[in-house]
Amino acid sequence: xxxxxxxxxxxxxxxxxxxxxxxxxxxxxxxxxxxxxxxxxxxxxxxxxxxxxxxxxxxxxxxxxxxxxxxxxxxxxxxxxxxxxxxxxxxxxxxxxxxxxxxxxxxxxxxxxxxxxxxxxxxxxxxxxxxxxxxxxxxxxxxxxxxxxxxxxxxxxxxxxxxxxxxxxxxxxxxxxxxxxxxxxxxxxxxxxxxxxxxxxxxxxxxxxxxxxxxxxxxxxxxxxxxxxxxxxxxxxxxxxxxxxxxxxxxxxxxxxxxxxxxxxxxxxxxxxxxxxxxxxxxx
Amino acid sequence: xxxxxxxxxxxxxxxxxxxxxxxxxxxxxxxxxxxxxxxxxxxxxxxxxxxxxxxxxxxxxxxxxxxxxxxxxxxxxxxxxxxxxxxxxxxxxxxxxxxxxxxxxxxxxxxxxxxxxxxxxxxxxxxxxxxxxxxxxxxxxxxxxxxxxxxxxxxxxxxxxxxxxxxxxxxxxxxxxxxxxxxxxxxxxxxxxxxxxxxxxxxxxxxxxxxxxxxxxxxxxxxxxxxxxxxxxxxxxxxxxxxxxxxxxxxxxxxxxxxxxxxxxxxxxxxxxxxxxxxxxxxxxxxx
Amino acid sequence: xxxxxxxxxxxxxxxxxxxxxxxxxxxxxxxxxxxxxxxxxxxxxxxxxxxxxxxxxxxxxxxxxxxxxxxxxxxxxxxxxxxxxxxxxxxxxxxxxxxxxxxxxxxxxxxxxxxxxxxxxxxxxxxxxxxxxxxxxxxxxxxxxxxxxxxxxxxxxxxxxxxxxxxxxxxxxxxxxxxxxxxxxxxxxxxxxxxxxxxxxxxxxxxxxxxxxxxxxxxxxxxxxxxxxxxxxxxxxxxxxxxxxxxxxxxxxxxxxxxxxxxxxxxxxxxxxxxxxx
Numbered sequence: 001x002x003x004x005x006x007x008x009x010x011x012x013x014x015x016x017x018x019x020x021x022x023x024x025x026x027x028x029x030x031x032x033x034x035x036x037x038x039x040x041x042x043x044x045x046x047x048x049x050x051x052x053x054x055x056x057x058x059x060x061x062x063x064x065x066x067x068x069x070x071x072x073x074x075x076x077x078x079x080x081x082x083x084x085x086x087x088x089x090x091x092x093x094x095x096x097x098x099x100x101x102x103x104x105x106x107x108x109x110x111x112x113x114x115x116x117x118x119x120x121x122x123x124x125x126x127x128x129x130x131x132x133x134x135x136x137x138x139x140x141x142x143x144x145x146x147x148x149x150x151x152x153x154x155x156x157x158x159x160x161x162x163x164x165x166x167x168x169x170x171x172x173x174x175x176x177x178x179x180x181x182x183x184x185x186x187x188x189x190x191x192x193x194x195x196x197x198x199x200x201x202x203x204x205x206x207x208x209x210x211x212x213x214x215x216x217x218x219x220x221x222x223x224x225x226x227x228x229x230x231x232x233x234x235x236x237x238x239x240x241x242x243x244x245x246x247x248x249x250x251x252x253x254x255x256x257x258x259x260x261x262x263x264x265x266x267x268x269x270x271x272x273x274x275x276x277x278x279x280x281x282x283x284x
Numbered sequence: 285x286x287x288x289x290x291x292x293x294x295x296x297x298x299x300x301x302x303x304x305x306x307x308x309x310x311x312x313x314x315x316x317x318x319x320x321x322x323x324x325x326x327x328x329x330x331x332x333x334x335x336x337x338x339x340x341x342x343x344x345x346x347x348x349x350x351x352x353x354x355x356x357x358x359x360x361x362x363x364x365x366x367x368x369x370x371x372x373x374x375x376x377x378x379x380x381x382x383x384x385x386x387x388x389x390x391x392x393x394x395x396x397x398x399x400x401x402x403x404x405x406x407x408x409x410x411x412x413x414x415x416x417x418x419x420x421x422x423x424x425x426x427x428x429x430x431x432x433x434x435x436x437x438x439x440x441x442x443x444x445x446x447x448x449x450x451x452x453x454x455x456x457x458x459x460x461x462x463x464x465x466x467x468x469x470x471x472x473x474x475x476x477x478x479x480x481x482x483x484x485x486x487x488x489x490x491x492x493x494x495x496x497x498x499x500x501x502x503x504x505x506x507x508x509x510x511x512x513x514x515x516x517x518x519x520x521x522x523x524x525x526x527x528x529x530x531x532x533x534x535x536x537x538x539x540x541x542x543x544x545x546x547x548x549x550x551x552x553x554x555x556x557x558x559x560x561x562x563x564x565x566x567x568x569x570x571x572x
Numbered sequence: 573x574x575x576x577x578x579x580x581x582x583x584x585x586x587x588x589x590x591x592x593x594x595x596x597x598x599x600x601x602x603x604x605x606x607x608x609x610x611x612x613x614x615x616x617x618x619x620x621x622x623x624x625x626x627x628x629x630x631x632x633x634x635x636x637x638x639x640x641x642x643x644x645x646x647x648x649x650x651x652x653x654x655x656x657x658x659x660x661x662x663x664x665x666x667x668x669x670x671x672x673x674x675x676x677x678x679x680x681x682x683x684x685x686x687x688x689x690x691x692x693x694x695x696x697x698x699x700x701x702x703x704x705x706x707x708x709x710x711x712x713x714x715x716x717x718x719x720x721x722x723x724x725x726x727x728x729x730x731x732x733x734x735x736x737x738x739x740x741x742x743x744x745x746x747x748x749x750x751x752x753x754x755x756x757x758x759x760x761x762x763x764x765x766x767x768x769x770x771x772x773x774x775x776x777x778x779x780x781x782x783x784x785x786x787x788x789x790x791x792x793x794x795x796x797x798x799x800x801x802x803x804x805x806x807x808x809x810x811x812x813x814x815x816x817x818x819x820x821x822x823x824x825x826x827x828x829x830x831x832x833x834x835x836x837x838x839x840x841x842x843x844x845x846x847x848x849x850x
Contacts, residue, residue: 004398004743004744004745006743006745006746007743007744007745010659010744010745010748011655011659013651014651014652014654014655014659015655015659015666017647017648017651017652017655018651018652018655018656018666018670019670020648021648021649021652021670021673021674021715021719022669022670022673022674023673024673024677024712024715025673025674025676025677025680026673027688027692028677028680028684028685028688028712031688031691031692031696032684032687032688032691034691035687035691083586084586084590087582087583087586087587088586088587088590090583091583091584091586091587092587095580095583095584095587096587104587104591106836107591107594107595109832109836110829110832110833111594113769113770113773113828113829113832114773114825114828115772115773115774115775115800115803115824115825115828116773116775116776117775117800117803117804117807117821118601118803118821118824118825119597120804120807121601121803121807121817121818121821122597122600122601124807124808125600125604125807125814125818126597126600150593150594150597153590182580183579183580187579207679207681210681211679211680211681211682211683211684212681213681213682213683213775213776214775214776214800214804217808218804218807218808238681238683238776241683241686241687242683242686242776242779245686245687245690245779245780246779246780256687257687257691260683260684260687263681263683263684264680264681264684267679267680267681268676268679270679271675271676271678271679275675368739370735370738370739373734373735373738375661375662375663397741398741398742398743399741400741401738401739401740401741402740402741405739405740406736406739408732408735408736408739410732412730412732412733412735412736414733414736414737414751415733415751415754415755416750416751416754424742424746424750424751425740425741425742428740428741428742428743428746429741474736477740478739478740481740481741
C-alpha cells in the first residue's frame with residue numbers, strides 16, 4: 001500500500017514511541033535482576049526458603065513467613081470480596097431501581113479511587129482498636145484481610161458488572177420469555193455466560209491484593225512470623241520491602257530486590273492466567 | 285502527462301439558466317455505446333481463503349449509470365470496493381485479475397492511491413458525514429488535496445451544495461454540525477463532498493437503502509441528474525430503481541458460495557429480454 | 573418461591589452493608605479531618621514534624637510530581653495508542669509484542685516500581701531523591717492506564733469514518749489529526765484524568781524515589797514529599813500526628829474525588845454521544 005511521505009514519517013515516530021513504552025518492562029526486569037544478582041553469588045536460592053528466619057543482619061534470608069502472610073491475606077481478602085463484589089454488581093445491574101443503582105455505582109467508583117494510605121489510616125485509627133478489644137494486639141492478619149477486602153471489593157464489583165453488561169440482552173430476554181425467575185436467570189444463564197469476565201476480574205483483584213503495600217503495612221503489625229491464628233501480627237512481602245529499604249545495604253538490599261522479583265513473578269503468572277481466561281468463549 | 289491528473293472541465297460545469305451547474309436532465313434510458321472508462325477482466329476477490337467473487341469481467345462506460353443488481357451476499361459491494369482499491373484497507377483481502385482505469389492498471393504499484401481516490405469517489409450505504417460542520421466536511425478533503433485559498437474553497441462549497449440541491453436548506457447554517465441533518469440530507473452531503481473533488485467516477489453502494497422513501501427519492505433524483513457528467517456505478521437491491529435510472533445493468537448471483545456475474549448488458553435488454561434464465565427469474569421476482 | 577425472595581434479600585443486605593461501611597469510613601475521615609482544615613492549613617509549611625502547621629509545600633510537591641509524571645507519560649502513551657490502533661495491522665507481531673508488554677506493566681505492584689525507580693532513576697541516572705525521580709517512576713506506572721484508555725477511545729471511533737476518509741483520498745495523518753483525534757478527545761481526556769487520579773493516590777512508588785523532605789522544593793531536582801507520603805509519615809512515624817493525618821487525607825480525597833468524577837462524567841458523556849450518533 002502506498003503511504004504518503006507524511007504517513008511514513010509519522011509511522012516511524014510512532015513506532016519509536018511504542019518501542020519506548022514496551023521497553024519499560026524490560027528495563028524494570030533488567031534493573032531488578034541486576035540488583036538481585038549480587039546476593040546470589042554467595043547465597044543460594046534454597047536459603048530463601050530454608051533459612052532459620054528473616055534476619056538479614058545475621059545473614060538469614062528466609063522469606064517464607066512473609067510469603068505466607070501475603071498469600072493468606074490475599075486469599076482471605078478474596079474469600080470476602082468475591083461474593084460481596086459479585087452481589088454488588090448484581091445489585092446495581094438487576095435488583096436496584098434505576099436511580100439507586102446509579103448512586104450505588106458512583107459510590108463504588110469513588111471508593112475505587114481512595115488511596116491505600118487512607119484505607120490504612122482508617123484501619124489504624126478505627127478498625128485495629130476495635131479488633132484489639134476482641135483480641136490484642138489489634139494490628140493483625142485479620143485486620144489486614146478486612147482492609148484488603150475493602151480495597152479489592154470495588155475492583156471485583158466494577159469488573160464483574162462490566163462482564164455482566166457484556167452478556168447479550170437477548171439471553172435475559174429469552175430466559176424471561178420462558179418464565180424463569182430473575183434469580184434463576186442470573187444463576188443459570190447470566191453468571192455462567194459472564195464467567196470468563198468474572199474470572200479475569202477476580203484474577204485482577206488478586207494481583208491488586210498481592211501488590212498492596214501501604215494499607216497492609218499500616219494495619220498488619222509487621223512482625224515477621226508465620227501466623228498461627230488470625231489475630232497474629234504479620235508482615236507481608238510488600239510491607240517488608242517498604243519498611244527495610246530505607247536502611248538496607250549490600251546483601252540486605254539485594255535480598256529485598258529478590259523479594260521484589262518474587263512479587264513480580266507472582267503477578268506475571270496472574271496476568272497470563274487472566275489473559276488466558278479472557279480468550280475463552282462464553283459458552284453457557 | 286499523467287492521465288490521472290485533472291483534465292479540463294467537462295461540459296456539465298458550465299453554468300446554465302437554473303442554479304444547478306449540471307446542465308439539463310437526461311432521460312435514463314439506453315443510449316448509444318460510449319467509450320469504456322473502466323475495464324474489469326477476471327476479477328476475483330478472496331477474504332482469507334474464501335472466495336467472495338469469481339471471474340467477473342465487465343466494462344464501465346463513460347457518462348453512463350451502471351447498476352449492479354442481485355441478492356445479498358453476491359459480492360457486489362466487494363466488487364465496488366475493488367474499483368477504488370478500498371480493499372487495501374480490509375484485512376486479509378486479496379484481489380486478483382485486471383482492472384484498467386483509462387488504460388492504467390489499478391494494481392500498478394507506482395499508482396498514487398490518493399490521486400486515484402480523487403478521481404474515483406465512493407458513497408457508502410450508511411451516510412458517513414464527519415462529526416464536523418457542514419462546511420468543514422467539504423473543505424477538509426479539498427484542503428488535503430491542495431486547495432487552500434479561502435475564496436476558492438467557499439465557491440466550491442457553494443457550487444456542490446447547489447448541485448446536490450441542499451444550498452437553500454443549509455446556506456444559513458454551514459457552520460453547524462453535519463450530524464444534525466436528516467438521513468437524506470447527510471447522504472447528499474456525502475455526495476457533495478465527493479463531487480467537490482471533481483471525480484470522474486462515482487461508486488455508490490446502495491446509497492438509498494438506509495433512507496426513508498422521501499429522502500430516497502430526492503437522492504435518486506440527484507443521481508439521475510449526475511448522469512452524463514459523471515460515470516456512476518451503483519449497487520442496488522431496488523429493481524425498480526435500477527429500471528428507472530440505469531443505462532447498463534450487471535446481474536450477480538452466487539455459484540458455490542462465491543459471487544459471480546451472470547449477465548451484463550444494456551438495462552433495457554436485461555429487464556425486458558434477458559438471455560440467462562436466472563436473470564429472467566430474478567428480474568421477474570420469481571427468485572432472490 | 574421463598575428461594576427467590578431469599579436471594580433478593582441477601583443481595584439487598586449486601587448492598588446495604590457495603591454502603592454503610594463505606595459511608596462510615598468516609599464520615600469518620602471527614603469528621604476527624606474537618607476540624608484541622610483551614611486556609612492556613614492549606615498554604616503553610618508543616619511544623620514540628622507535621623504535628624502542627626500546614627501542608628502548603630506538600631501540595632506543591634505533589635503537583636510537581638504529578639506534572640512530571642503526566643508530561644512524560646501522556647505523549648508517549650498517546651503515540652503508542654495511536655500506533656496500536658491506527659498504524660498497525662491486526663496480526664502484526666510488533667503490535668502484539670507491545671500490547672503484551674503493556675499488559676504486564678499494568679500488573680506490576682507499586683512497591684516494585686519503587687524498587688525500580690530507586691535503582692534506575694535515583695542511582696543509575698544519578699537523579700537522587702528528587703521530584704524528577706518520583707515523577708518519572710510514576711510515569712512508568714501510569715503509562716499502561718493511559719495507553720489502555722486511549723486505545724479504547726480510538727477503537728470506539730466508528731470504522732466508517734476511516735473508510736470514508738480513505739475513499740476521499742485523505743492521508744492517514746490527515747484523517748488522524750482532523751477526524752480521529754477530535755472524535756476521541758473526550759475519551760482521551762477522561763483517561764488522562766483517570767491516570768492523574770491513580771498517580772495522585774500512589775505512595776509506595778514514591779517512598780524511595782521522591783524523598784521525605786517536607787519543605788518547599790527548590791527545583792525538580794530537589795526532594796519533595798507527596799500528600800500520600802505525608803499521611804503515611806504522620807500516622808506511622810509521628811506520635812500525635814493523627815489529627816493532621818486525617819486532615820491531609822481529607823484534602824487528598826477531595827482532590828482525587830474531583831479529578832475522578834470529572835473523568836467519569838466525561839466518559840459517560842462521550843458514551844452517550846456515541847450511542848446517539850450511531
